[in-house]
Amino acid sequence: MAPLREIEQASRRIERYGAGTFRIEGTVHQGAVLLTQRGVTGWNTVDLARATADDVAAIIAARDDFEFVLIGSGAKMTLMAKAAREALKAAGIRFDVMDTGAACRTFNVLVAEGRRVAAALIPVP
Template sequence: MPPLRELDQAPRRIERYGDGAFRIEGAVHAGAILLTARGIVPWAVGDAAGATAAAVEALIAARDDYEFILIGTGTRFELLARAARDALKAAGIRFDAMDTGAACRTYNVLVAEGRRVAAALMPVA
């Protein structure tokens, strides 16, 4: 896992990602995760293209924790499936999808700035 150095003082900073996991505040979390101000929970999604409306229910349920959400789609950017995008839009949730590395770095910077942001991250190998 490559270390991320953006603004080391950020609370709940993503320290590393790779090998199918994320290291956050010294703890390793395997698989896809949802990271909000309240905590880190597993995210039941396989890939961006196959994401269903049900796959984003956890993101919708946590919407009081953030202004917008960054969605990391894995090794490379992929469009989130239409059903998932439509469910997020219908719930009034602002989101931006990007590759997972970019989502991790952007999350760290925004959290360090005091922004209320969340990250839904698919792992990379």
């Protein structure tokens, strides 16, 4: 089992990630998550390279809750499948895909700056 990676930010919402989990504001969440200002929900996506429009439907449904979304692709940067990208673009959602560690760190920094950002995160092993 891989060790949990501590995220050191003065103002943080995502406290740890690793071993298939996320610790967000003191609560451990198993598997992929969608984190918005309204809270944390499970996200049924495990592979961005094969993601469909259905896989990003939860992000689209929450679009009024953020300016843009950071999408964490897991341990390594993975390109999002065309169908999922096109669904987000058609909904007018701005997004950036990066590995999950970078997405967690970037999310915390942007939240500390007071930005309205969401994160859709696939866990790392």
